[in-house]
Amino acid sequence: MSTNEHSATAHTDHDHAHHDHKPGGGITRWLYTTNHKDIGTLYLLFSLLMFFIGGIFAMVIRAELFQPGLQLVQPQFFNQMTTLHGLIMVFGAVMPAFVGLANWLVPMMIGAPDMALPRMNNWSFWILPFSFTILLSTLFMDGGAPAAGWTFYAPLSTKYSGDSTAFFVFAVHLLGISSIMGAMNVIVTIFNLRAPGMTWMKLPLFVWTWLITAFLLIAVMPVLAGTVTMVLTDKYFGTSFFDAAGGGDPIMFQHIFWFFGHPEVYIMILPAFGIVSSIVPTFARKPLFGYESMVWATSSIAFLSFIVWMHHMFTTGMPVTAELFFMYSTMLIAVPTGVKVFNWVATMWRGAMTFETPMMFALAFIVLFTIGGFSGLMLAIVPADFQYQDTYFVVAHFHYVLVTGAVFSIVAAVYYWLPKWTGVMYDERLGQLHFWCSLVSVNMLFFPMHFVGLAGMPRRIPDYALQFANFNAFISIGGFLFGLSQLIFLAVIFKAIRRKGVKATDQVWEGAEGLEWTIPSPAPYHTFETPPHVK
Amino acid sequence: MHKPLLYKLLLIGACMFAFTFALIPFYSVFCKLTGLNGKTANSSAIAATTVDLQREISVEFLATVDKSIPWTFAPEVPRVTVHPGEVRVVNFRVENLTSEAMIAQAVPSVSPGQAAQFFKKMECFCFTQQPLQGKESKLMRLQFYIDPALPAETKTVTLSYTLYRVVAQ
Ligand SMILES: [Cu+2]
Numbered sequence: 215m216s217t218n219e220h221s222a223t224a225h226t227d228h229d230h231a232h233h234d235h236k237p238g239g240g241i242t243r244w245l246y247t248t249n250h251k252d253i254g255t256l257y258l259l260f261s262l263l264m265f266f267i268g269g270i271f272a273m274v275i276r277a278e279l280f281q282p283g284l285q286l287v288q289p290q291f292f293n294q295m296t297t298l299h300g301l302i303m304v305f306g307a308v309m310p311a312f313v314g315l316a317n318w319l320v321p322m323m324i325g326a327p328d329m330a331l332p333r334m335n336n337w338s339f340w341i342l343p344f345s346f347t348i349l350l351s352t353l354f355m356d357g358g359a360p361a362a363g364w365t366f367y368a369p370l371s372t373k374y375s376g377d378s379t380a381f382f383v384f385a386v387h388l389l390g391i392s393s394i395m396g397a398m399n400v401i402v403t404i405f406n407l408r409a410p411g412m413t414w415m416k417l418p419l420f421v422w423t424w425l426i427t428a429f430l431l432i433a434v435m436p437v438l439a440g441t442v443t444m445v446l447t448d449k450y451f452g453t454s455f456f457d458a459a460g461g462g463d464p465i466m467f468q469h470i471f472w473f474f475g476h477p478e479v480y481i482m483i484l485p486a487f488g489i490v491s492s493i494v495p496t497f498a499r500k501p502l503f504g505y506e507s508m509v510w511a512t513s514s515i516a517f518l519s520f521i522v523w524m525h526h527m528f529t530t531g532m533p534v535t536a537e538l539f540f541m542y543s544t545m546l547i548a549v550p551t552g553v554k555v556f557n558w559v560a561t562m563w564r565g566a567m568t569f570e571t572p573m574m575f576a577l578a579f580i581v582l583f584t585i586g587g588f589s590g591l592m593l594a595i596v597p598a599d600f601q602y603q604d605t606y607f608v609v610a611h612f613h614y615v616l617v618t619g620a621v622f623s624i625v626a627a628v629y630y631w632l633p634k635w636t637g638v639m640y641d642e643r644l645g646q647l648h649f650w651c652s653l654v655s656v657n658m659l660f661f662p663m664h665f666v667g668l669a670g671m672p673r674r675i676p677d678y679a680l681q682f683a684n685f686n687a688f689i690s691i692g693g694f695l696f697g698l699s700q701l702i703f704l705a706v707i708f709k710a711i712r713r714k715g716v717k718a719t720d721q722v723w724e725g726a727e728g729l730e731w732t733i734p735s736p737a738p739y740h741t742f743e744t745p746p747h748v749k
Numbered sequence: 750m751h752k753p754l755l756y757k758l759l760l761i762g763a764c765m766f767a768f769t770f771a772l773i774p775f776y777s778v779f780c781k782l783t784g785l786n787g788k789t790a791n792s793s794a795i796a797a798t799t800v801d802l803q804r805e806i807s808v809e810f811l812a813t814v815d816k817s818i819p820w821t822f823a824p825e826v827p828r829v830t831v832h833p834g835e836v837r838v839v840n841f842r843v844e845n846l847t848s849e850a851m852i853a854q855a856v857p858s859v860s861p862g863q864a865a866q867f868f869k870k871m872e873c874f875c876f877t878q879q880p881l882q883g884k885e886s887k888l889m890r891l892q893f894y895i896d897p898a899l900p901a902e903t904k905t906v907t908l909s910y911t912l913y914r915v916v917a918q
Contacts, residue, residue, distance in 0.1 A: 433761065459854070459914075
């Protein structure tokens with residue numbers, strides 16, 4: 215969102231003869247840029263686009279489920295929609311949004327001039343559009359897009375999948391490479407480029423949570439790459455990793471996938487914890503309660519994420535000891551997560567609170583993410599899970615943690631830092647409207663899913679028993695309203711990019727603290743070329 | 750200045766990629782040792798010394814043919830009742846519906862998974878590959894017993910075979 219005006223102003227007083235990242239004109243500026251702010255902007259805009267594409271797929275799903283029976287789409291296409299919706303939202307919307315925020319904010323928060331590896335940064339962004347073009351192009355192929363679900367269980371993704379599988383695998387490889395490069399960049403930046411005096415225990419929590427997330431990414435994205443590689447060779451090259459005919463085992467797929475998959479869900483939530491930990495103190499006008507415990511809680515959640523994967527597989531048949539182990543290890547995660555929630559509440563306690571849009575989204579995050587956490591605890595209970603497994607209860611659970619959790623935190627972050635990026639305050643009236651519309655519709659959309667799930671409605675099926683008809687019509691209306699509400703968000707962003715609004719001060723928010731609030735708004739193209747001293 | 754750290758991170762990534770593939774053999778060894786996941790031993794067991802006449806176990810047989818091979822495949826009886834330790838023989842009939850010679854391999858799986866290590870096969874057609882001439886049919890022999898150590902709460906054990914085509918390498 216920093217536009218060409220920077221090339222005229224911020225650049226005159228620097229000598230850039232030896233640099234390759236001088237912003238040129240037009241498209242090449244964005245293609246060749248190595249500036250962390252440009253790349254952050256690219257990531258965020260890309261993720262916004264993907265959010266709407268994945269959202270359209272969700273609208274197709276909800277339109278089909280508006281009434282029982284098959285009205286609009288065929289089951290095979292419905293499966294393609296659920297698959298692509300999941301893949302696009304996870305890998306195209308949520309993850310790139312967090313990487314975009316990291317690009318914009320990590321250097322500014324630690325007093326670094328840029329990311330440590332700017333050219334790799336450029337590369338890791340520009341791989342993404344290719345990856346998702348490949349993935350989306352499968353929609354127009356004979357046999358259609360992948361339809362095995364975003365979890366692409368074998369043999370659905372091997373024996374019974376269409377020819378688009380190869381494209382799917384290649385797309386996942388590309389986005390995996392992109393994520394790993396992005397994560398390495400974050401780690402190297404935080405390790406090597408902290409300003410003098412910025413000790414580990416002074417790092418803003420957003421930086422801490424992203425550091426831990428980056429390690430999770432480096433640990434599990436290669437596992438995902440390995441999994442899709444096995445799917446590829448099983449399907450096309452005669453191996454049998456997941457095929458009993460050759461001595462393989464389809465259950466093995468689930469083990470490997472969820473060994474990646476569970477840390478992956480924390481990759482999508484830890485940066486959200488960092489965002490909320492930045493926003494709540496600002497609008498409560500009090501320092502964050504329990505900073506150190508936040509750091510330890512984040513680290514222990516990251517560690518625990520590696521020893522819980524079989525809670526996704528309770529019904530595949532496993533010894534009672536394993537079920538007990540994974541039940542208890544899963545429940546254990548509630549402890550550090552609870553520490554965080556209590557810390558946020560304690561931060562607000564007796565604070566001088568105001569309720570601007572970022573704070574509203576952060577507050578909604580705390581309440582609704584906690585609801586998602588509670589349904590997660592219910593799912594962790596083995597005997598209960600036998601009932602909940604593969605029903606809409608699971609869908610309700612992970613949408614509470616991912617939509618009202620991860621997505622709400624990203625939206626909160628955009629409102630919070632938008633004035634710093636664009637130099638103007640966003641339209642508060644539209645922001646509040648966006649918040650209330652989203653809050654009401656998202657709960658209409660996902661809350662009743664708990665009930666239809668408990669009553670036994672299976673997920674991933676385009677049709678359902680008549681008894682679920684009223685609930686599903688209501689859910690679909692909630693879905694459409696939530697989709698429409700996001701157009702308000704689009705309007706807010708558009709206005710801010712066009713610089714329509716009150717000029718923002720450097721500090722932007724009265725209670726904001728941190729290095730990024732000491733530089734001018736909008737943030738100049740280059741910041742902290744001489745590192746600041748942190749007391 | 751950033752290179753040493755970057756190389757370490759790359760190494761972690763490469764190790765995790767390799768680790769994914771190492772999980773495969775680790776998993777099958779683990780499952781064979783513990784009998785988890787319905788994997789039975791692939792070699793013949795010795796007869797049990799005791800027969801527990803007090804208990805009766807219902808043993809069910811399932812035979813599935815993979816779509817890669819146009820054969821028929823079925824047990825002669827769908828279910829037998831045995832005492833733990835008692836040796837029984839059940840035959841499975843296969844027929845090659847094509848006029849072409851083919852080789853097949855049956856892959857067993859036991860349910861519930863915890864019962865797998867107590868399902869003792871003394872002789873099984875699944876230990877070896879089974880060739881059939883075109884239009885040929887034959888009876889394949891399974892000789893087994895249930896280990897008396899089978900947990901008391903297990904009353905029914907299902908043995909499922911899937912028949913796959915073996916393509917000569
Ligand atoms: Cu999990």
